[in-house]
Every structure is written in structure tokens, then in C-alpha cells.
Amino acid sequence: MTGLVRWEGFSADPRRAEVAGIRAGDQDRETAVEALREAYADGRLDRIEFDRRSHSALAATLLGEFVPLLQDLEAPTPAALSVHEEALRRYRRETRDARNGVVAIGVMTSGIWGATSIASGELLFFWPIFPILGVGVGWLMHVVNRGQRIEHHERRIERRLSRREDEEDDES
Incomplete structure (x- = not known):
């Protein structure tokens, strides 16, 4: 994932207003946590922020709740590292x-x-x-x-x- 959140990994794109109120499933929560793991491994989140966001992702009941947790992780890193x-x-x-x-x-x-x-x-x-x-x-x-x-x-x-x-x- 390095640099991008894979929104297509969710059962529906949580950024879309019409699906934000749909209940999230276990796979949706796992997709969000995996994106957070990648961000932590890339150094874009520190441990405390990773723990806080992961806890929120695992507690999410609606698809729209994932957007604020992942939105700022969407932009690619400025320069790709070898x-x-x-x-x-x-x-x-x-x-x-x-x-x-x-x-x-x-x-x-x-x-x-x-x-x-x-x-x-x-x-x-x-x-x-x-x-x-x-x-x-x-x-x-x-x-x-x-x-x-x-x-x-x-x-x-x-x-x-x-x-x-x-x-x-x-x-x-």
C-alpha cells in the first residue's frame, strides 16, 4: 500500500456519502487496520497514533467512520524511496x-x-x-x-x- 489507502478493499467506498451510513463488516475493519499498519511501517504514524486509530477502526460500526481515520494517509509520499x-x-x-x-x-x-x-x-x-x-x-x-x-x-x-x-x- 505504501502511500495510498486501498479504498476498493472495503465492501463499498466509505468516502461516498450514500454508503457512509452502511454498517461495516469484519473485512472492512481489517482493511482499515491493514492500511494503518502500512502507514505505521512507513513511519507516517507513531505508535500512539497507530494504537488510537486501530482501536477506533476495530470499534467502527459504519463505513463512514473509516474516512477520518485514513483520509490523511491517502497522499503518496513526496519522493519514492528505493x-x-x-x-x-x-x-x-x-x-x-x-x-x-x-x-x-x-x-x-x-x-x-x-x-x-x-x-x-x-x-x-x-x-x-x-x-x-x-x-x-x-x-x-x-x-x-x-x-x-x-x-x-x-x-x-x-x-x-x-x-x-x-x-x-x-x-x-
Whole structure:
């Protein structure tokens, strides 16, 4: 989908006023969530906005409710990225998210450790090292396996582009 919402994936085009009041089905909700997943994967939605819109899409009862959730995702990106550039962008976001997970776990567990040390009146064993190392290994694997992760994303992008071309050929 990269850049465009596939409105034809809905049971009827929700942008049309005469169908906006028709009840949405499970396939319509799944089509909307898939468009949101694509937008999140493309970096056009952050996690909080993706979660908010996905929740609204899954709760939608009428076709017209999908329009405000997807309307601003319709325009194509200004410059199409090459498959490698897009894969590299996805790798960087994936690695950044893994790093942020290590930091979040470190801050949270260290805070708990600090509070319990203060409450007990003595310096306790620094147990947060174990969850930090556990999550840190995942981040480190992203960094160490950079080439493989980028190739993985390239294959996924190429498969998606190939499927899109097949769908367009079928429509012709």
C-alpha cells in the first residue's frame, strides 16, 4: 500500500456519502487496520497514533467512520524511496525502538531498585542488570545482524510490491 489507502478493499467506498451510513463488516475493519499498519511501517504514524486509530477502526460500526481515520494517509509520499533506502529506514526505526526498550527497562527497573534500596535503608544488590542485559541482547542482535535485517526488510518490501503489481494486473 505504501502511500495510498486501498479504498476498493472495503465492501463499498466509505468516502461516498450514500454508503457512509452502511454498517461495516469484519473485512472492512481489517482493511482499515491493514492500511494503518502500512502507514505505521512507513513511519507516517507513531505508535500512539497507530494504537488510537486501530482501536477506533476495530470499534467502527459504519463505513463512514473509516474516512477520518485514513483520509490523511491517502497522499503518496513526496519522493519514492528505493527498496534499499526504505529497508534501511525500517531497520533504523526497528533498531531505535529496540534501543528505546533497553533504556525504558533500565530506567523503570533502576527506579524500582532505588526505591526499594531507600525503603530498606541499605544498598541492595543491583538486580536490574539482568532485565537490562536480557533486553539489551535483543538490541545488540539488531546491531550485529544489520545486513541480515536490512535484507529481510528488502525481501518483505519486494514481496509487497510484487503482490501489488499482480493485483494491478488482475484489475486490468
